[in-house]
Amino acid sequence: MHVALAGNPNSGKTTLFNGLTGLQQKVANYAGVTVERREGRTRFGDRDACVVDLPGAYSLLAHGEDERIALNALLDEDFDVVVAVVDAMLLERGLSYVFGLQELGLTIVVALNMFDELEASGASIDIEHLEDELCCPVVGLSAASGAGVDLLKQRVAEAVSASASRRFELDEGYEAAIGDVAERGGLGDGEAIWLIGSLGVAGEEQGMSSDRSAGLHALGPTWIQPEAADAALAKLREYPELPASIIAARQDSADLLADRVFKRGPTRVSFTDRVDAWLLHPVLGVVVFATVMFLVFQSIFAWSDPGIAAIESLVGGLQGGIRAALGSGALVDLLADGVIGGVGNVIVFVPQIAFLFALIAILEDSGYLARAALLSDRILARAGLHGRAFVPLLSGFACAVPAIMATRSIRNSRDRLVTILVTPLMSCSARLPVYALMISALFASEASVWGIFSVGGAMLFALYALSVVLAIVAAFVLKRFVLRGPTPQLVLELPPYRRPQLRSILRRVAERCSLFIKQAGTVILAITIVLWALLYFPQPNREMSETDAVEQSIAGTIGRTIEPVIAPLGYNWQIGVGLLASFAAREVFVSTMALVHGHEGEAEADDPTLRETIRTAKDPRTGEPLYTPLVGLSLMVFFLVAMQCMSTLAVIRRETRSWRWPLLALVSMNALAWILAFVVYQGGRALGWT
Amino acid sequence: MNAPPRLTLDRVPLGVRCRIVEAPVYGIRFQELGMIPGREVEVLRRGWWGGALVVRVRGARLCIRAREAVRFTVESA
Numbered sequence: 010m011h012v013a014l015a016g017n018p019n020s021g022k023t024t025l026f027n028g029l030t031g032l033q034q035k036v037a038n039y040a041g042v043t044v045e046r047r048e049g050r051t052r053f054g055d056r057d058a059c060v061v062d063l064p065g066a067y068s069l070l071a072h073g074e075d076e077r078i079a080l081n082a083l084l085d086e087d088f089d090v091v092v093a094v095v096d097a098m099l100l101e102r103g104l105s106y107v108f109g110l111q112e113l114g115l116t117i118v119v120a121l122n123m124f125d126e127l128e129a130s131g132a133s134i135d136i137e138h139l140e141d142e143l144c145c146p147v148v149g150l151s152a153a154s155g156a157g158v159d160l161l162k163q164r165v166a167e168a169v170s171a172s173a174s175r176r177f178e179l180d181e182g183y184e185a186a187i188g189d190v191a192e193r194g195g196l197g198d199g200e201a202i203w204l205i206g207s208l209g210v211a212g213e214e215q216g217m218s219s220d221r222s223a224g225l226h227a228l229g230p231t232w233i234q235p236e237a238a239d240a241a242l243a244k245l246r247e248y249p250e251l252p253a254s255i256i257a258a259r260q261d262s263a264d265l266l267a268d269r270v271f272k273r274g275p276t277r278v279s280f281t282d283r284v285d286a287w288l289l290h291p292v293l294g295v296v297v298f299a300t301v302m303f304l305v306f307q308s309i310f311a312w313s314d315p316g317i318a319a320i321e322s323l324v325g326g327l328q329g330g331i332r333a334a335l336g337s338g339a340l341v342d343l344l345a346d347g348v349i350g351g352v353g354n355v356i357v358f359v360p361q362i363a364f365l366f367a368l369i370a371i372l373e374d375s376g377y378l379a380r381a382a383l384l385s386d387r388i389l390a391r392a393g394l395h396g397r398a399f400v401p402l403l404s405g406f407a408c409a410v411p412a413i414m415a416t417r418s419i420r421n422s423r424d425r426l427v428t429i430l431v432t433p434l435m436s437c438s439a440r441l442p443v444y445a446l447m448i449s450a451l452f453a454s455e456a457s458v459w460g461i462f463s464v465g466g467a468m469l470f471a472l473y474a475l476s477v478v479l480a481i482v483a484a485f486v487l488k489r490f491v492l493r494g495p496t497p498q499l500v501l502e503l504p505p506y507r508r509p510q511l512r513s514i515l516r517r518v519a520e521r522c523s524l525f526i527k528q529a530g531t532v533i534l535a536i537t538i539v540l541w542a543l544l545y546f547p548q549p550n551r552e553m554s555e556t557d558a559v560e561q562s563i564a565g566t567i568g569r570t571i572e573p574v575i576a577p578l579g580y581n582w583q584i585g586v587g588l589l590a591s592f593a594a595r596e597v598f599v600s601t602m603a604l605v606h607g608h609e610g611e612a613e614a615d616d617p618t619l620r621e622t623i624r625t626a627k628d629p630r631t632g633e634p635l636y637t638p639l640v641g642l643s644l645m646v647f648f649l650v651a652m653q654c655m656s657t658l659a660v661i662r663r664e665t666r667s668w669r670w671p672l673l674a675l676v677s678m679n680a681l682a683w684i685l686a687f688v689v690y691q692g693g694r695a696l697g698w699t
Numbered sequence: 700m701n702a703p704p705r706l707t708l709d710r711v712p713l714g715v716r717c718r719i720v721e722a723p724v725y726g727i728r729f730q731e732l733g734m735i736p737g738r739e740v741e742v743l744r745r746g747w748w749g750g751a752l753v754v755r756v757r758g759a760r761l762c763i764r765a766r767e768a769v770r771f772t773v774e775s776a
Contacts, residue, residue, distance in 0.1 A: 067731040101757050102733070206727070213725050249724055256730045257737070264757075281760075282743065289744040289753060383762045387750035390764060396751075498767050500728050503753060503760040 010058035012165060015083060016094035017106055018065030019504050021122040023047075025094055025152035026062035029162070033516055037373035040065060040502045041400055041418040044075040046082055054166030061088075064417075067102070068256070069109040069203055070210045074417035074425075083115065090168050091115045092161070097127040097134060097149065098505075100271050104263035105256075107143065112176060112199030117145045118168050120161055124149035131274025139270045153510070177258040183251055186244040194237020202255055204233060204241045209252035212245065281376075281505040288380055298384045301377070306473060307466035309364045310445075316360030317445075321618045324353030343541055351537030351600035354619050355529045358442040358599075359522050365438055366521045367514055369407060374509035378403060382501055392481045393488030394431075395424040396499025402428070402480060405435025406473065407521070409657040413664055424497045429664060430674055431483045433657050436476035436649055438525070439595040443648045444472055446599050450623040451641035476649055528594065536593050537600045540564060540586070544604055559605065578647065578683065579640040579690040581628070592653045637699045643690040651682035703775045708740065709752065709768035716741045721772035729767075733757035739776050 014022045018040030027034055030049025035042060047062045063082055064075035071077040083091065093110055095103025100121075110117050121127075121134060127149075140147045146164040150157025176198065178184070191201035245251060288294050328345045335341045372378050382399035389398055397418050404412035412432045419425040436444075448465045456464045488494065543564035559565050560582070567589065568582030575585050587601040599619070606622045626635040652658070652675050661671040711717050719736050722729065733756040734740070743760060744753035751762050 067728070070727060070731070072728055099758050102759060105731075210727050213727060252727055253722075253724055253730050253735065256727070257735045260733060260735065260738075260757075285744060285753070285760075289746075291745060379762075383746060383751050383753065386762070386764065387746060390750070396762075396764070496766075498726075498728070499751060499762065499764045500732060500767075501751075501762040502732075503762055 010053055010056045010089045010166075011061070011087065012053070012058050013061045013063055013082060013086070013088045013091045014094055015063045015079060015091055015106075015110070016065060017067055017096065017099070017103060019502065020065065020094045020096040020099075020103065021152045022065060022094045023062055025092075025120065025122065025150075025158070025161075026060060028152050028155055028158050029060050033520070034062065035517065036513065037370075037378070038376040038504045038507050039373065039379040039400065040504070041075065041397065041415065044078075044414055044417040046078055051162075053162045056166055058165075061086075066106075068106060068206075069113070070206045070252075072210060073420040076418075076420075078417075083110070084113070089116065090118055090165050092118050092120050092165060094120045094122050094152075097121040097124045098130070098132075100134065101260070101264050101267040104266055105260050108177070108259050108263060109203075111143075111145075112202060114197065114199060116168055117143075118161065118165050119143060119145060119147040120152075121147060121149045122152050125151040125154060125156065130279075133272045135270045135272070139266075142266055142270070177255075177262040179254060179258050183248065183254055186248055186251060190237060190240045190244055193240040194234055196237055201237075201241070204237060205244060206252045206255055208238065208241050208245055279505070284506055285380070285503075288377070289383065294380075294384055298381055301372070302473075303462075303466075303470050305365075305368045305372075306470040307462055308368065309361050309441075310448075310466040310469055311463055313360035313364050316363075317357055320353070320357045320359065324349060324357065325618070327353070339545065342545070343538070346604060347538050347541035348534065350603045351541070352529050352534050354599050354603040355442060355533050355596045356526060357619075358445055358596075359525060361441055361445055362438055362525050363518050363522050365441065366407065367518045369403075370514040370517045371509045374507065374513060376504045376506045379501060379503050383503065386499060388481060389484075390496055390499070392484040393427070393494070393496050394481070394484050395419045395421065395428060395497040396501055398424075398428040398484075401432050402435055402477075405432045405437060405480075408437050408439070409433045409435070409654065410660045413657070413660045416664070419497075421494070421497055423492045423494050426665060426670065427484050427487045427492050429661055430487060430670060431480040433652055433654070433661075433674060433678065434476055434480040434483055434650065436473050437595075437654075438521070439654070440648050442596050442599045443591075444469060444645055446602070446620065446623065447641040447645050450620040451636055451638045472645060472649060475646075479650065529596070532594050533597055533600055536590060536597050537604065540590055540597075540601055540604055543567075544586075564605075577691065578686040579637075579643050581635055583635070584640075584644065588647075591648075593655070595648065595653050598648070639690060639693040639698050642693065643686045646689050647682045647686040649682075650678055650685055652678035705772050705774045707769045708742070708754070708771040708773050709765045711740075711742045711773060713742055713745060716776040717773035718776045719771055720774050723770045726767075726770070729763075732759070732761055734761075734763075734771065740771075740773065 014026055016022050019038065023034050023036045023043050026032065026047065026049060027036065029051045032049045034047055043062060043064045045064065049060050051058055051060055061082060063079040066076040066079050069080055069083065071080040091110055093107045095107065107117065107119055127134065134149065136147050136149055146168055148157055148161045148164055150161055152158065187198060187201050187205065190196070190205060191198050194201065194204070196204065288297055327349050331345045331349065332341060382396070385399060386396055389396065401412045401415040404415050409432055412435070413429050416425045416428045416432070419428055448468050452468060453464050458464060458467050544559055544562045546563060560569070564586045565582065568586040571585045571589070572582045575588065583605040586605060587598040590601045591598040602623060603619050606626060623636050627633065628635050658671040658675060661674055662668060705720060717740055719734060719738050719740060722734055722736055738756060741755040742752055743755055746752065751764050752768050753760055753762050
């Protein structure tokens with residue numbers, strides 16, 4: 010069996026998909042989380058089935074890349090059953106979508122999700138009546154708790170034929186127009202209605218031109234004949250209001266049906282409305298938003314310290330144990346400094362990564378993130394960013410790769426491109442280890458501000474805030490000078506507040522931490538071993554000090570070669586080696602620093618941690634500290650802006666289908682990183698800072 | 700009998716329910732979400748500095764910019 014899960018955004022399709030297939034795809038409490046199709050396997054009765062989870066859409070008219078993916082699957086793939094997932098609390102809107110599916114003659118089973126919430130509110134839906142009216146199976150369920158999912162499986166296994174096609178009625182002139190398009194294009198009425206609506210959307214995006222090929226290109230299915238498109242475009246020119254009339258008629262039918270089967274609960278101010286009165290208050294809401302974000306970064310710094318100390322101690326113990334057991338020599342150095350030291354100094358940041366993702370997950374699942382989008386919209390609109398840009402930008406705090414994919418929900422290609430290009434400026438989790446190392450090594454990170462906040466947390470907040478400011482400024486510049494266009498519209502749905510599920514949060518944290526550890530155990534380990542070799546060879550002669558030996562090594566030679574370029578930023582050749590290595594993965598910078606300084610003979614068995622090593626490192630020639638707070642600041646600004654991620658460049662190439670944009674990102678971001686780091690370092694020196 | 704006064708959606712006071720009487724022909728996304736003539740809308744929240752509005756339509760809470768709300772003419776429900 011081939012079964013699709015389709016429906017409105019945030020109706021719980023992916024939660025149901027996870028429940029049916031046992032997979033663990035990301036879910037959250039806002040619209041637009043799923044932007045690609047996903048497949049999994051399950052059994053419906055005694056039938057083996059492939060289940061496809063599709064991105065959400067408000068209708069079968071595709072406005073963005075994510076909706077196009079859903080639409081193309083529904084129109085081009087031969088699904089045995091389409092499970093229309095409907096939020097039971099938003100029955101009218103869900104029924105409009107169901108009618109659209111029925112107009113196309115698809116076999117449907119309606120899943121009324123969040124039925125438990127509906128019942129808790131005191132409302133009810135007459136399912137039998139609804140089944141009679143829709144002429145298809147209807148199941149009330151809760152995908153989150155699993156209640157009703159077995160019944161859904163049974164009804165899907167039984168559903169073998171298309172439900173009766175349902176159709177609203179329009180004015181005579183419009184009906185004649187639809188009939189004409191259907192006849193000339195060799196289509197059914199439902200397909201003609203869909204084609205008219207889709208060309209209406211394409212017309213909004215590209216201007217209502219007579220260009221048939223542009224209109225057809227915007228549509229997905231290959232079965233549309235040019236004659237049909239010609240006929241639909243001609244009718245659209247004659248009746249520009251036709252798509253709106255179709256939508257209104259379909260909604261009226263849905264509302265009438267909902268009125269017959271939906272019994273509302275007692276009228277009262279909902280929990281969401283009561284909370285929104287505070288959180289969306291014009292003044293208080295902004296204060297709460299800023300406070301929440303500040304507390305997120307405070308807690309990342311303050312709460313993760315015990316975990317970091319424990320891992321540091323474990324890594325130090327392992328290094329000491331290896332040296333004690335195996336003595337000295339190249340192989341022991343490789344194991345202790347290269348493998349354990351290199352990887353261990355990256356893994357040490359797992360607690361901070363875990364806190365970052367746990368806090369983001371709580372904000373996502375509670376429904377607060379969509380509110381944050383509303384609160385920040387005034388600024389995003391000024392920069393010319395699309396209202397839906399908030400979600401990709403915020404996802405960029407975790408990783409730019411899924412964040413760039415999340416821009417698929419933005420329909421206008423120019424607006425989407427702007428969001429793609431500025432998303433890598435959002436400070437991703439790979440930068441966190443570098444910030445954490447620099448802040449804890451070079452600043453009084455534990456000291457408190459006003460007795461409440463730590464300096465480390467405040468600095469981290471400032472860095473993330475700076476990344477947001479830079480992204481907004483970059484968007485403004487791009488929209489003003491490169492990708493000019495009007496400020497796009499905002500239509501964003503605010504979900505009800507829901508209690509975050511601990512299991513879901515822990516699962517996401519575990520997933521991200523395991524990805525981080527996997528990266529440390531593969532890419533970072535491999536690069537660290539190569540770097541170790543580059544720092545170890547050629548072997549020094551007996552008279553040479555260890556510091557000179559590292560400087561004369563292959564890596565040292567490379568570092569010294571680029572030193573003139575980075576010296577104006579306050580960086581020595583050791584940092585240069587770290588910068589070069591971090592172009593493979595940002596986190597490698599930390600392990601490189603451990604290697605570079607470990608080779609200088611300071612990382613023995615009972616040696617201080619990397620943070621202390623960085624703090625106390627001295628220039629052997631001058632005796633001056635190698636790393637000062639100003640150098641640390643310059644370095645963090647460089648990392649904040651620089652494009653050092655191959656995966657991000659690859660995903661920009663894939664999503665834009667061009668090399669031009671990833672190259673622009675690579676060159677412009679790295680040039681900007683150099684300039685800003687230069688300004689910070691030289692400006693700081695001019696002000697007498699160290 | 701006097702017709703109910705008309706105003707644009709961005710000027711509707713908080714908590715007041717109104718009915719859409721005119722909506723832009725283009726703006727299919729708005730229409731899909733229920734922002735069409737005849738539909739009842741309630742303004743729930745207003746953003747800072749004249750930013751976005753939160754309206755309830757067909758049971759859902761939608762966030763739209765004030766500059767787009769201007770395009771909808773409404774009358775009291």
